[in-house]
Amino acid sequence: MALSQRSASGPAPRRGPRRLSVEGNIAVGKSTFVKLLLKTFPEWHVSAEPITTWQNIQAVGTPIAGPPQSVGNLLDMMYQQPSRWSYTFQTFSFLSRLRTQLAPYPESLLQGQKPVHVFERSVYSDRYIFAKNLFENRFLNDVEWAVYQNWHSFLLQEFHSRILLDGFIYLQASPQVCLKRLRQRARAEEKGVQLGYLEQLHAQHEDWFIHKVTELHFETLKKAPVLVLDINEDFSEEAARQEELMTKVNTFVKNLG
Numbered sequence: 480m481a482l483s484q485r486s487a488s489g490p491a492p493r494r495g496p497r498r499l500s501v502e503g504n505i506a507v508g509k510s511t512f513v514k515l516l517l518k519t520f521p522e523w524h525v526s527a528e529p530i531t532t533w534q535n536i537q538a539v540g541t542p543i544a545g546p547p548q549s550v551g552n553l554l555d556m557m558y559q560q561p562s563r564w565s566y567t568f569q570t571f572s573f574l575s576r577l578r579t580q581l582a583p584y585p586e587s588l589l590q591g592q593k594p595v596h597v598f599e600r601s602v603y604s605d606r607y608i609f610a611k612n613l614f615e616n617r618f619l620n621d622v623e624w625a626v627y628q629n630w631h632s633f634l635l636q637e638f639h640s641r642i643l644l645d646g647f648i649y650l651q652a653s654p655q656v657c658l659k660r661l662r663q664r665a666r667a668e669e670k671g672v673q674l675g676y677l678e679q680l681h682a683q684h685e686d687w688f689i690h691k692v693t694e695l696h697f698e699t700l701k702k703a704p705v706l707v708l709d710i711n712e713d714f715s716e717e718a719a720r721q722e723e724l725m726t727k728v729n730t731f732v733k734n735l736g
């Protein structure tokens with residue numbers, strides 16, 4: 480009976496916030512863009528990429544009193560010695576992203592009329608951008624890639640409904656523009672990043688979001704809507720461009736239902 484009532488009045492209203500991931504190359508401007516989102520839609524909630532967790536791996540279970548000690552900077556180790564540390568990095572980046580996607584919504588978000596939760600990158604870009612690229616460069620060997628994909632698929636199937644995303648915002652800029660922004664930001668661990676690496680990551684994004692040739696292993700992911708925004712231009716002083724970008728995001732979110 481409940482089913483027939485639903486079909487008579489359209490689909491059952493969905494509960495919970497719309498969940499979006501902002502994707503894009505290194506230093507394309509995701510954090511900057513997300514700040515603009517929050518300025519425009521202050522009632523939305525953003526989960527930043529957990530980079531400081533990767534830069535300060537905490538010792539666990541040490542008997543010493545006081546705050547946990549950092550035992551290493553895994554981001555730096557991965558860039559310094561990718562063959563040795565890429566697999567370890569991907570296990571930890573995935574785990575921290577999974578935790579972020581599983582975390583309960585803040586109470587304030589649930590009180591909003593149209594709650595939206597925005598993530599900076601996702602468990603999906605962990606696999607279909609970064610891990611895939613490391614494998615294609617042989618920084619993950621056949622065994623590591625097979626093991627990674629095995630537990631990635633298993634865990635995503637297990638957590639299925641709790642980690643679903645409603646859509647992706649792909650921030651697009653040329654690798655040259657990303658390199659300029661990366662150099663300007665000057666994050667210590669990224670000193671050795673060259674144009675070639677950004678070109679590879681750009682190609683991975685384009686394959687997934689534009690050419691749609693990346694083999695995806697989750698049905699919901701194949702169907703997820705994608706909003707592509709060109710952010711080659713500096714919009715920091717351009718109010719009209721900012722408004723144009725925010726209108727596109729607003730329309731995209733509204734169309735998610």
Ligand SMILES: Nc1ncnc2c1ncn2[C@@H]1O[C@H](COP(=O)(O)OP(=O)(O)OP(=O)(O)O)[C@@H](O)[C@H]1O
Pocket residue numbers: 503504505506507508509510511512528660661663664710711712713714715
């Ligand atoms: N549209 C833009 N025009 C010009 N500069 C920008 C723009 N967006 C961001 N920047 C600058 O580029 C640098 C990188 O930006 P940001 O930290 O937002 O990138 P990100 O995509 O979040 O990086 P990461 O991939 O490391 O998480 C910063 O110095 C920022 O001020």
Ligand SMILES: Nc1nc(=O)c2ncn([C@H]3C[C@H](O)[C@@H](CO)O3)c2[nH]1
Pocket residue numbers: 505528530554557568569572604605609610613669
């Ligand atoms: N290898 C690798 N795998 C990931 O899943 C991943 N996610 C982010 N990064 C790097 C890019 C920036 O330097 C920095 C901040 O985004 O961390 C990653 N590197």
